[in-house]
Amino acid sequence: VPRFFTVGRGAVRRGAIATALTAVLAARPGLAADAPPAPAPPAQPPKKKPVVPEIVGIRWEPDFEAGLRRAAREGRPVFVAVNALEGEGANEMLRREAYPSESWGRASRPFVCFAANGEQHEERKGPDGQPACARFGQGPCAAHKDALVWTVRRFGSMISPQHAVLEPDGATAYHKDYFTGEEGAPFLDAWAARLCPRLVARRVWSVRDLQTRALTEAHVAALEVRAKEWLASGDGYAPAGVVAVLEQETDAARRAALFAALRTAPPDAEAALFDPVDAATASPEADREATAVWVDVALAVAPELGDWAAARVVPRVKDGTAWVKEFSRWSRTARRIAPPPHVGRPLPEGLRDPSRDVRRASLWAASPSDVRAAREAVREALGDRVEEVRVAAALALRRAGDPTGAETLLSMLADPVEGPDVRRALVAWRGEDLGEDPAAWDEVLRAEGGPR
Amino acid sequence: VRRSVVLSLCVASLAAAALVARAGFAGDDLEELRGEIVRASQANDAARVVRALDRVASMVGPEKAFADVGAAADWVAALPDGVTGRPVVQVRLGWMYVTGLRGPDALPHLEKALRAAPSDARARAYFAEAKRQAGEPAAAAGELARAIGDGVPDDLAEWGVTKLVAGLLTYGKKGEGTALPEYASAAETVFAAKDFPAVRRSVALRLSFDAEEERVDAERSTALRTAAVRHAWAYLRRAPADGESARLSYEASRWVAALGDARPSGLPERFDLLAAAVRMGETSDPEAHQVPEALAAMAEEALAKGRFVLAERMARRRLAMSDSPAARRVLLRVPADVGD
Numbered sequence: 001v002p003r004f005f006t007v008g009r010g011a012v013r014r015g016a017i018a019t020a021l022t023a024v025l026a027a028r029p030g031l032a033a034d035a036p037p038a039p040a041p042p043a044q045p046p047k048k049k050p051v052v053p054e055i056v057g058i059r060w061e062p063d064f065e066a067g068l069r070r071a072a073r074e075g076r077p078v079f080v081a082v083n084a085l086e087g088e089g090a091n092e093m094l095r096r097e098a099y100p101s102e103s104w105g106r107a108s109r110p111f112v113c114f115a116a117n118g119e120q121h122e123e124r125k126g127p128d129g130q131p132a133c134a135r136f137g138q139g140p141c142a143a144h145k146d147a148l149v150w151t152v153r154r155f156g157s158m159i160s161p162q163h164a165v166l167e168p169d170g171a172t173a174y175h176k177d178y179f180t181g182e183e184g185a186p187f188l189d190a191w192a193a194r195l196c197p198r199l200v201a202r203r204v205w206s207v208r209d210l211q212t213r214a215l216t217e218a219h220v221a222a223l224e225v226r227a228k229e230w231l232a233s234g235d236g237y238a239p240a241g242v243v244a245v246l247e248q249e250t251d252a253a254r255r256a257a258l259f260a261a262l263r264t265a266p267p268d269a270e271a272a273l274f275d276p277v278d279a280a281t282a283s284p285e286a287d288r289e290a291t292a293v294w295v296d297v298a299l300a301v302a303p304e305l306g307d308w309a310a311a312r313v314v315p316r317v318k319d320g321t322a323w324v325k326e327f328s329r330w331s332r333t334a335r336r337i338a339p340p341p342h343v344g345r346p347l348p349e350g351l352r353d354p355s356r357d358v359r360r361a362s363l364w365a366a367s368p369s370d371v372r373a374a375r376e377a378v379r380e381a382l383g384d385r386v387e388e389v390r391v392a393a394a395l396a397l398r399r400a401g402d403p404t405g406a407e408t409l410l411s412m413l414a415d416p417v418e419g420p421d422v423r424r425a426l427v428a429w430r431g432e433d434l435g436e437d438p439a440a441w442d443e444v445l446r447a448e449g450g451p452r
Numbered sequence: 453v454r455r456s457v458v459l460s461l462c463v464a465s466l467a468a469a470a471l472v473a474r475a476g477f478a479g480d481d482l483e484e485l486r487g488e489i490v491r492a493s494q495a496n497d498a499a500r501v502v503r504a505l506d507r508v509a510s511m512v513g514p515e516k517a518f519a520d521v522g523a524a525a526d527w528v529a530a531l532p533d534g535v536t537g538r539p540v541v542q543v544r545l546g547w548m549y550v551t552g553l554r555g556p557d558a559l560p561h562l563e564k565a566l567r568a569a570p571s572d573a574r575a576r577a578y579f580a581e582a583k584r585q586a587g588e589p590a591a592a593a594g595e596l597a598r599a600i601g602d603g604v605p606d607d608l609a610e611w612g613v614t615k616l617v618a619g620l621l622t623y624g625k626k627g628e629g630t631a632l633p634e635y636a637s638a639a640e641t642v643f644a645a646k647d648f649p650a651v652r653r654s655v656a657l658r659l660s661f662d663a664e665e666e667r668v669d670a671e672r673s674t675a676l677r678t679a680a681v682r683h684a685w686a687y688l689r690r691a692p693a694d695g696e697s698a699r700l701s702y703e704a705s706r707w708v709a710a711l712g713d714a715r716p717s718g719l720p721e722r723f724d725l726l727a728a729a730v731r732m733g734e735t736s737d738p739e740a741h742q743v744p745e746a747l748a749a750m751a752e753e754a755l756a757k758g759r760f761v762l763a764e765r766m767a768r769r770r771l772a773m774s775d776s777p778a779a780r781r782v783l784l785r786v787p788a789d790v791g792d
Contacts, residue, residue: 075775167776168775195775199775271780305784315788385757416724
């Protein structure tokens with residue numbers, strides 16, 4: 001309380017006069033300048049940064065909609081834990097022991113996590129200073145209610161506990177009612193490795209520092225064995241860890257040891273292998289040896305990825321003779337998927353080929369009599385899933401004098417989605433552009449003859 | 453103590469005097485107003501009548517002559533027949549009752565006004581609102597559509613349709629079988645006369661929500677979802693290209709996917725909606741997108757359509773932003789010679 005309020009009216013009057021005088025002095029610059037400089041203000045103690053207590057267990061998202069958007073933006077999978085049956089044994093065990101534990105917390109870091117519960121609980125201050133639901137300790141009850149509504153609508157299940165894992169783009173990767181012990185830290189690690197391998201590759205250096213250090217420090221003779229042991233341990237992070245170590249290795253012998261180990265990786269390693277295989281096969285000539293090894297590893301671990309990788313290399317090499325050894329090794333898979341585009345086969349054999357280029361080339365190369373002889377097969381090609389093949393089939397029929405060809409082309413031209421592509425094909429065929437109006441094309445397409 | 457008692461008494465007396473004076477003034481004002489309205493009416497001066505009625509409307513509020521606008525309307529309605537029989541007064545009365553949420557009281561006045569001037573769009577808009585307040589939403593929608601056709605100002609039309617649909621979203625009948633809920637059928641009646649994008653967007657979202665709620669009844673769910681997609685598509689064709697529109701387009705693509713083979717012809721395909729979502733969600737940063745999920749979904753859809761170049765491009769864009777198993781799956785299925 002200021003002094004002049006406590007010592008009587010005289011003090012008030014004196015205070016008022018002093019204040020008025022000060023104001024006058026301050027208003028007159030000359031007088032103010034004559035006054036001695038004011039003492040420097042005392043140094044402020046450095047402001048303490050607010051300490052946010054670390055959350056050891058799972059970090060629950062405070063906003064459901066924003067959380068889903070964050071998951072897509074950052075490429076994180078989503079973990080939903082329905083914990084809505086309060087007082088029930090499994091629900092309470094999970095809420096009190098599992099979710100707040102360090103192992104669940106650490107394994108759930110790559111995920112965007114939602115607790116789902118429909119009740120309104122007491123509000124208290126959360127670790128981030130924001131109001132939080134007393135039951136889960138983080139995030140408001142509204143977020144937990146939103147998560148429950150969404151879960152019930154998505155899975156149609158009212159069971160609690162219930163767990164789900166979603167891909168970053170929202171597709172369901174895992175869903176299970178009740179808790180029978182499957183979910184836990186290894187479960188979350190495995191799903192993270194499958195769904196967000198890039199994030200895992202970054203995290204592996206910190207959350208698996210013992211294993212990664214063991215590999216980087218291992219003697220070359222022991223490296224393959226160490227890496228194989230880790231891969232065989234069932235640790236979801238192991239493939240990403242071995243790939244991460246391999247990518248920073250420059251020594252050929254050490255790389256060879258790690259590649260040899262990677263060949264024994266479980267099929268789940270496909271996600272961890274995708275990026276390096278994709279990069280290596282995009283320009284195979286850049287490092288032929290590495291490309292060949294990556295494709296071999298992919299074929300050994302995940303045949304689908306291997307097939308794809310081998311098939312990518314074939315059309316991207318400039319001189320096939322330099323790759324004879326590899327091609328002969330991959331022929332079983334690579335040639336099946338990507339035969340060289342120039343291989344056009346006669347109708348109707350060509351139309352049965354899995355390569356769209358072969359199907360299209362066979363149609364372009366066919367004479368009107370070939371088309372007439374294989375009319376049914378060509379008509380079937382009008383329903384081909386590749387638009388270029390459909391256009392080629394329609395043009396082939398038209399050349400053979402079958403009116404179905406012109407009719408199909410006209411209806412494709414009028415299609416808002418296919419139209420522009422069909423028009424481009426027709427321009428290439430005719431050598432001139434008759435514009436967007438299908439009526440202009442109508443006359444040309446229905447006319448006899450015309451250029452091939 | 454004596455001084456303070458005297459002071460309090462003085463203050464109380466002054467306040468009481470002020471209140472009495474105010475009431476007196478108000479009474480005098482009303483008497484004067486009544487005379488003015490009657491004289492203006494007798495002089496057949498509509499403008500003067502309207503000005504006087506505006507003064508009546510301005511006397512509504514706490515410590516004013518009328519506690520609420522309904523009371524003011526009652527006062528006007530009690531004026532001589534020569535005054536209240538005039539169309540201009542009928543319209544004013546209707547407006548006052550509607551504003552006071554006494555739609556049923558407004559109906560006879562507005563009916564008379566509209567009988568005299570059937571193309572009075574403003575009176576018809578009030579009539580529509582009165583019908584709504586009287587619990588006749590279908591008639592309200594019809595009247596509002598007619599008012600729009602007669603050229604009612606946009607703000608009044610928007611106010612009317614918003615009130616109509618918002619009220620029905622809360623209290624309207626759900627409908628049965630393949631019949632649309634009341635909010636949707638009323639909105640469609642109005643949209644036939646004029647589009648109201650914000651209202652249409654709300655209707656689309658609510659229809660999709662209801663379709664999900666009714667999913668045990670496949671036929672009904674399909675009808676609701678179809679209507680939701682139709683409204684969303686109509687909205688999106690004129691919507692601003694921003695993140696919210698892109699997200700609605702992406703959501704609508706999922707509704708179409710849920711329709712499956714039940715998608716009626718004429719309804720946009722999933723591809724169309726995803727294409728709109730991709731276009732509307734673009735940002736100034738070519739490597740970013742406001743709805744990354746739409747890129748992955750577009751890649752899948754393009755792959756299914758055999759548009760491999762597009763599929764590859766979309767999947768690559770999605771993966772350039774962040775991890776996406778869906779985009780990786782697409783790349784594994786694109787022919788090997790596509791891309792790069």
